[in-house]
Amino acid sequence: METISEWKDLATESISTMAGNIGAALPSIVGAILILLVGWLITKVVLLVLKKLLKIAKVDRLTEKINETDLFGRHDIDFKASKVILSFAKWLMFLVFLIVAADILNWNIISSEIGNLLRYLPKLFSAIALFMIGLYIANFMKKAIKGVFESFELSGSKIISNIVFYLILVFITVTALNQAGVDTTIITNNVTIILGSFLLALSIGFGLGSKEVIADLLRTFYTRKTYMLGDKINVNGVKGTIESIDNISITLKTNNGLTIIPIKELVDNRVEIEK
Secondary structure: HHHHHHHHHHHHHHHHHHHHHHHHHHHHHHHHHHHHHHHHHHHHHHHHOOOOOHHHOOOHHHHHHHOOOOOOOOOOOOHHHHHHHHHHHHHHHHHHHHHHHHOOOOOHHHHHHHHHHHHHHHHHHHHHHHHHHHHHHHHHHHHHHHHHHHHOHHHHHOOHHHHHHHHHHHHHHHHHHHHHOOOOOOHHHHHHHHHHHHHHHHHHHHHHHHHHHHHHHHHHHHHHOOOOOOEEEOOOOEEEEEEOOOOOOEEEEEEOEEEEEEHHHHHHHOOOOOO
């Protein structure tokens, strides 16, 4: 009987202790649940207002700008900038209210880790913004270089503009990763070696193999400033009307047909322009 009485006392004491602990923790649990519910309502209202503001600001045009770069090929990307911003704001507010609820429940480890995540988010957001701005600048430079080459009717506009675009993109990507706190030492070293080798090969190629071609391109540039289509000229006894001025030659329409004269000959010799 004494044993049964001891068991009864232990069970009663355990239940009393358990009930006391639950009673003590119940206000904190209820408070945490209320905080989460209030946070959910506030998040809904904020997201609704933010969605309207993004629609007025026409933020989704950023997606169209990215598609214009053909960075992902000819396929349009599916995401919209407004959805990304709304999702970011939603989870940010959720984490904030989760920290408050964790503090109410005295879950210090959870609130501390979530706080560390929140302190990292501004770095991540600034890195994404930096990458987007760099992408826009790279696309602008690509179009500008391509336009300059095409205005002078020079070949290789697509290749040169794409090279400049991807060089800027690489630099801006490394900068964005550094901003996000990612160690890019290995990437930077490899990119520096590759870029240095590429520029060295390019300079040697231009200096040795493409010297005459570059000279002809420069002669063509100044030739277009001096002569116009339709001018009647006389070059070393060859008379004709200028039909076209190419990168390395000029085409004359003579009495016998079409005559192609190298740009170098046009620049190095005396030319008479008939009125």
